[in-house]
Structure formats: structure tokens, C-alpha cells
Amino acid sequence: MQVDEVLHVGDSASADGGAGALGIDTAWINREGRQAPTGCKPAFTASSLHGLWSQLRLS
Numbered sequence: 001m002q003v004d005e006v007l008h009v010g011d012s013a014s015a016d017g018g019a020g021a022l023g024i025d026t027a028w029i030n031r032e033g034r035q036a037p038t039g040c041k042p043a044f045t046a047s048s049l050h051g052l053w054s055q056l057r058l059s
Contacts, residue, residue: 013040
């Protein structure tokens with residue numbers, strides 16, 4: 001599997017940054033509507049898994 005075939009999904013924008021540092025796209029499930037930490041740039045942000053699935057056109 002190549003890094004462009006992987007999506008890391010997590011609910012902690014700051015803790016999930018390690019995947020991004022490896023070149024893996026990240027998706028932040030932001031259930032509380034928090035502000036993203038400075039420097040945090042997930043490829044996708046959604047308030048729920050269903051919302052992420054809609055963005056990825058998996059629903």
C-alpha cells in the first residue's frame with residue numbers, strides 16, 4: 001500500500017499530525033466544533049463519520 005492510498009481518520013487534530021508528517025492524508029472528526037490548532041491542516045474535516053463519508057462520496 002502506498003501513502004497516497006491511505007487516509008488516517010482521527011478525533012484529535014494535534015495527535016493525528018504524525019500521519020501528515022509521513023505524507024499520509026488525514027481526516028479530523030471534529031465533533032465539538034473546535035478551532036484547529038495552529039499548523040494543523042487535515043485534508044478533510046467533518047463533524048461526524050457520516051459527514052466524512054459524504055465528503056468522500058462513500059454514502
